[in-house]
Amino acid sequence: xxxxxxxxxxxxxxxxxxxxxxxxxxxxxxxxxxxxxxxxxxxxxxxxxxxxxxxxxxxxxxxxxxxxxxxxxxxxxxxxxxxxxxxxxxxxxxxxxxxxxxxxxxxxxxxxxxxxxxxxxxxxxxxxxxxxxxxxxxxxxxxxxxxxxxxxxxxxxxxxxxxxxxxxxxxxxxxxxxxxxxxxxxxxxxxxxxxxxxxxxxxxxxxxxxxxxxxxxxxxxxxxxxxxxxxxxxxxxxxxxxxxxxxxxxxxxxxxxxxxxxxxxxxxxxxxxxxxxxxxxxxxx
Ligand SMILES: Nc1nc(=O)c2c([nH]1)NC[C@@H]1CN(c3ccc(C(=O)N[C@@H](CCC(=O)O)C(=O)O)cc3)C=[N+]21
Numbered sequence: 001x002x003x004x005x006x007x008x009x010x011x012x013x014x015x016x017x018x019x020x021x022x023x024x025x026x027x028x029x030x031x032x033x034x035x036x037x038x039x040x041x042x043x044x045x046x047x048x049x050x051x052x053x054x055x056x057x058x059x060x061x062x063x064x065x066x067x068x069x070x071x072x073x074x075x076x077x078x079x080x081x082x083x084x085x086x087x088x089x090x091x092x093x094x095x096x097x098x099x100x101x102x103x104x105x106x107x108x109x110x111x112x113x114x115x116x117x118x119x120x121x122x123x124x125x126x127x128x129x130x131x132x133x134x135x136x137x138x139x140x141x142x143x144x145x146x147x148x149x150x151x152x153x154x155x156x157x158x159x160x161x162x163x164x165x166x167x168x169x170x171x172x173x174x175x176x177x178x179x180x181x182x183x184x185x186x187x188x189x190x191x192x193x194x195x196x197x198x199x200x201x202x203x204x205x206x207x208x209x210x211x212x213x214x215x216x217x218x219x220x221x222x223x224x225x226x227x228x229x230x231x232x233x234x235x236x237x238x239x240x241x242x243x244x245x246x247x248x249x250x251x252x253x254x255x256x257x258x259x260x261x262x263x264x265x266x267x268x269x270x271x272x273x274x275x276x277x278x279x280x281x282x283x284x285x
Contacts, residue, residue, distance in 0.1 A: 004254030013266035024063040034065040035280035037095040038087050043073035081114045088116040095121035095276040121275040144176035146267030159184040166190045167210030209244035219249040228257040
């Protein structure tokens with residue numbers, strides 16, 4: 001059977017990291033310093049632990065100095081905010097990331113807003129979000145930026161295409177819609193309350209699935225030749241990692257499709273490194 005071409009996010013991310021390693025070497029040669037990333041992890045959720053370890057390993061790979069700051073589950077908001085204020089002033093720290101989700105007693109908006117926007121390597125600070133909406137330069141959220149980079153490097157053109165985004169989160173759905181529009185796509189934003197989702201998704205030349213629900217997008221939701229980007233990270237009943245797209249039924253009709261794992265996830269991680277280097281360069285220029 002004919003199959004949509006796999007977009008190998010893992011391989012593309014490795015290529016991006018090789019390029020970033022050279023950029024780090026150049027910046028370090030000029031400045032005599034390494035870019036530094038501080039990752040704050042509150043509590044010890046096993047999934048968060050594993051993500052954070054991955055980020056630390058990525059940093060080592062490209063020569064970024066990383067510091068993992070662990071805080072107890074019970075930390076008070078004021079204490080966490082003052083830790084962020086310390087890192088805001090720290091010359092050796094160019095990037096600050098607070099691993100999400102936070103425990104319920106901490107307000108994530110308040111915590112993220114405390115990060116200096118120039119050090120906000122997640123691109124989650126309201127100032128960076130607003131700059132993105134306005135079309136000004138900003139640190140871009142890693143997953144949306146990774147998606148655009150993956151399309152570019154797969155030579156999939158966006159201009160003039162109809163992109164349909166399913167999901168309206170601040171982290172993925174909203175910013176990826178803006179970035180696609182900036183690249184001259186015509187963008188439809190769908191979400192959990194969209195009536196007749198399949199009607200909309202069948203119009204898509206490029207479909208981004210970011211709802212966080214297993215197998216939301218099936219064969220009935222797509223038109224032949226579609227490019228499918230799967231942002232989902234769900235567990236199957238068997239405990240395996242799987243996306244929002246029913247990969248088996250959709251791949252045969254797609255022109256391109258990203259797998260989970262090995263698609264958007266590794267690109268997200270690569271773009272965090274990109275942002276950290278960007279933040280370091282912005283500081284020194
Ligand atoms: N402040 C903050 N920033 C984040 O960027 C952030 C966060 N908090 N909290 C959690 C989510 C989740 N996230 C992932 C990124 C890459 C993979 C990834 O590389 N996944 C591999 C699979 C890894 C596995 O097998 O478990 C893949 O898709 O191939 C996973 C998850 C970043 N997050």
